[in-house]
Amino acid sequence: MYRVFAVLMLFILTAGFAVAPPAAAQTQSLAAQSGASVNPHTTPEDAEAGAKSFRRHCSTCHGRNAEGFRGPNLTTGSFRHGNSDAALFRNILGGVGGTGMGGVYLPDRQIWQIISYLRSLSQTPQEAPIEGDPVRGKALFLEKGECATCHRVNGQGGRRGMDLSEVGWRRSLDHIRAAILKPSEVIESRFRLIQMTRSNGETVDGLLLNEDTYSIQFMDENENLRSIYKSQLRSVYKPDLSLMPDYEGAFTKQELDDLIAYLHSLDGEPDHD
Ligand code: HEC
Ligand code: HEC
Structure with a gap:
């Protein structure tokens, strides 16, 4: 019995070794590809195919034009996880470990074409540069706009809106401007308003977090996470509105530029706060 087991083990081990070389060869060729420092597919047609x-x-x-959405804005020509063609190739194919960027397994040629497309974006500036003062913008953010009541920057502020510590890296200037002026047009499902009326007539407002057949989880105005049974509710209303107030007309043009310049400067590095 023992002998049979030993022979079996030996068999499994050799079989294991037999498959090892191709696996190693594969890793090597992957390294060789991503180690290629020059993009072999750089014609305008390549960039166009890359866009598709x-x-x-x-x-x-x-985002549709790489302007940033859940993942960062990729139009600036500067990439935090590596600027070289080889680094871009590696990050697209293999992903960025420990983040929302998983690898996207595509043929080499398609990846190089996408890289050509991304390069073409930074050669033609996508947006006019912003002419604001980030220092004045920060003051507006904290005081006149009272933005920090809902948004955190580098650990300080409220939780009803998203953390903006990296917003300048993640989002294009156009997106930031639209988010301030027309928030209800750029709603994220994470931040839906919900208004509920209990059977006794009492109304409860909050941010919808989750909903199942029997209950609704939400964050109330004091940032408490709460759950409520649907059977206890008379009505539920989910207006198509953002919790983010509409600031159209609230700031002068200069103030708005200052505010945007401040948000644009927020790249996740605490020294810029
Ligand atoms: C599921 C969402 C998702 C998809 C799909 C996705 N990405 Fe990403 N990507 C992210 C996130 C999130 C990050 C930011 C990682 C971090 O936090 O550092 C990122 C980062 C990157 C970076 C690094 C940026 C830098 O500053 O270094 C590149 C380049 C990139 N993505 C390109 C692509 C390309 C090209 C594709 C399509 C082939 C793609 N991504 C598909 C979510 C995604
Ligand atoms: C009452 C809470 C609240 C206040 C006050 C508030 N926001 Fe928001 N903000 C939100 C919420 C919620 C979202 C996300 C929901 C959405 O997109 O509608 C958001 C989204 C944003 C975004 C988009 C971020 C992204 O990654 O897409 C920016 C930029 C922003 N706010 C800036 C500001 C600025 C600047 C101020 C002050 C002038 C401000 N907010 C005041 C709640 C608030």
């Missing part, structure tokens, strides 16, 4: 692949595979996270 990008819309198909990347835009759900990076």
Whole structure:
């Protein structure tokens, strides 16, 4: 019995070794590809094909024109996880470990074409540079706009809106401007308003977090997480409105530029706060 087991083990071990070389060869060729320092597909047609692949595979996270959405704005020509063609190739194919960027497995050629497309974006400036003062913008953010009542920057502020510590990296200037002026047009499902009326007539407002057949989880105005049974509710209303107030007309043009310049400067590095 023992002998049979030993022979079996030996068999399994050799079988294991037999498959090892191709696996190693594969890793090597992957390293060789991503180690290629020059993009072999850089014609305008390549960039155009890259734009198409990008819309198909990347835009759900990076926005239709790479302007940023759940993933960062990729139009600036500067990439935090590496600027070289080889680094971009590696990050697209293999993903960025420990983040929402998983690898996107595509043929080499398609990846290089996407890289050509991304390069073409930073050669033609996408947006006019912002002419604001980030220091004045920060004051507006904290005081006149009272933005920190809902938004955190580098650990300080409220939780009803998203953390903005990296908003300048994640979002384009146009997106930031639209988010301030027309928040209800750029609603994220994470931040839906919900208004409920209890059977006794009492109304409860909050941010919808989750909903199942029997209950609704929400964050109330004091940032408490609460759950309520649907059976206790007379009515539920989910207006198509953002909790983010509409600031159209609230700031002068200069103030708005200052505010945007401040948000644009927020790249996740605490020294810029
Ligand atoms: C599921 C969402 C998702 C998809 C799909 C996705 N990405 Fe990303 N991507 C992210 C996130 C999130 C990050 C930011 C990682 C971090 O926090 O550092 C990122 C980061 C990156 C970076 C690094 C940016 C930098 O500053 O270094 C590149 C380049 C990139 N993505 C390209 C692509 C391309 C090209 C595709 C399509 C082939 C793609 N991504 C598809 C979510 C996504
Ligand atoms: C009452 C809470 C509240 C206040 C006050 C508030 N916001 Fe918001 N903000 C939100 C919520 C919620 C969202 C996300 C929901 C949405 O997109 O509608 C948001 C979204 C944003 C975004 C988009 C971020 C992204 O990644 O897309 C920006 C930029 C922003 N706010 C800036 C500001 C600025 C600047 C101020 C002050 C002038 C401000 N907010 C005041 C709640 C608030």
